[in-house]
Amino acid sequence: MPKSFLGEFEQMVLLGILQRGDTAYGIDVRKEIEKSAGREVSRGAFYTTLDRMEAKGYVKWKTAAPVTGRGGMPQRLFRVTPAGKRALRASRKALLTLWRGLDEVLG
Amino acid sequence: MPKSFLGEFEQMVLLGILQRGDTAYGIDVRKEIEKSAGREVSRGAFYTTLDRMEAKGYVKWKTAAPVTGRGGMPQRLFRVTPAGKRALRASRKALLTLWRGLDEVLG
DNA sequence: GAGTGCGGGAATACATTGTAGACTAGATGA
DNA sequence: TCATCTAGTCTACAATGTATTCCCGCACTC
Numbered sequence: 001m002p003k004s005f006l007g008e009f010e011q012m013v014l015l016g017i018l019q020r021g022d023t024a025y026g027i028d029v030r031k032e033i034e035k036s037a038g039r040e041v042s043r044g045a046f047y048t049t050l051d052r053m054e055a056k057g058y059v060k061w062k063t064a065a066p067v068t069g070r071g072g073m074p075q076r077l078f079r080v081t082p083a084g085k086r087a088l089r090a091s092r093k094a095l096l097t098l099w100r101g102l103d104e105v106l107g
Numbered sequence: 108m109p110k111s112f113l114g115e116f117e118q119m120v121l122l123g124i125l126q127r128g129d130t131a132y133g134i135d136v137r138k139e140i141e142k143s144a145g146r147e148v149s150r151g152a153f154y155t156t157l158d159r160m161e162a163k164g165y166v167k168w169k170t171a172a173p174v175t176g177r178g179g180m181p182q183r184l185f186r187v188t189p190a191g192k193r194a195l196r197a198s199r200k201a202l203l204t205l206w207r208g209l210d211e212v213l214g
Numbered sequence: 215g216a217g218t219g220c221g222g223g224a225a226t227a228c229a230t231t232g233t234a235g236a237c238t239a240g241a242t243g244a
Numbered sequence: 245t246c247a248t249c250t251a252g253t254c255t256a257c258a259a260t261g262t263a264t265t266c267c268c269g270c271a272c273t274c
């Protein structure tokens with residue numbers, strides 16, 4: 001039994017990585033989240049969360065040669081570990097259970 | 108545009124209240140969450156969160172005469188405000204968007 | 215009718231997450 | 245070679261999540 005749930009933002013970051021599949025570069029993931037969630041995500045917030053989740057074993061990453069024509073430092077390519085997916089499943093299950101039957105109330 | 112999302116736990120509390128409809132007494136809501144989420148919720152965590160959400164205008168409450176045969180202080184009967192529902196909808200929308208297409212990955 | 219156990223709740227304190235802002239460093243091109 | 249663009253890092257602080265401990269009033273019991 002997990003000590004606690006995934007935070008809301010952590011969850012979004014994890015899902016953003018999965019959405020991008022094999023091209024989960026930091027920036028792309030960030031854009032994915034901004035698009036889906038409809039709000040800005042600062043770099044600081046984003047990478048801090050990522051590093052903390054790495055410490056918890058939910059994500060891993062490796063550097064990749066800069067792909068873009070322009071640009072700077074080696075990019076980080078992320079992926080979600082099995083533990084991360086497990087945590088995601090647990091969070092989703094709990095939320096779905098609570099949402100059940102509330103569709104009309106919530107519109 | 109909300110400054111930030113609802114936390115995971117806040118969301119659960121709000122949903123728990125809605126689930127209980129007109130009988131959203133503190134204790135009942137807490138049990139509801141424990142059942143759905145499959146983990147314990149300490150009283151402290153629960154009421155602290157509730158009070159903070161009251162400050163943000165997401166919930167309101169009034170006291171109700173003690174209904175139970177046994178025991179104590181007037182209970183608090185909660186309800187979610189329109190602002191609370193709006194916040195809930197926004198969180199759900201963002202999460203659903205991110206979950207889209209990941210069912211097989213997440214099993 | 216004082217002592218005690220119990221059901222709710224409040225207060226307090228601390229750990230974990232969320233977020234912003236300023237800062238670094240490699241690549242490009244005028 | 246310097247301005248500037250991109251991707252990422254660091255630091256500090258605010259907001260949320262959580263456990264612990266305390267309080268209060270009822271009703272039971274003797």
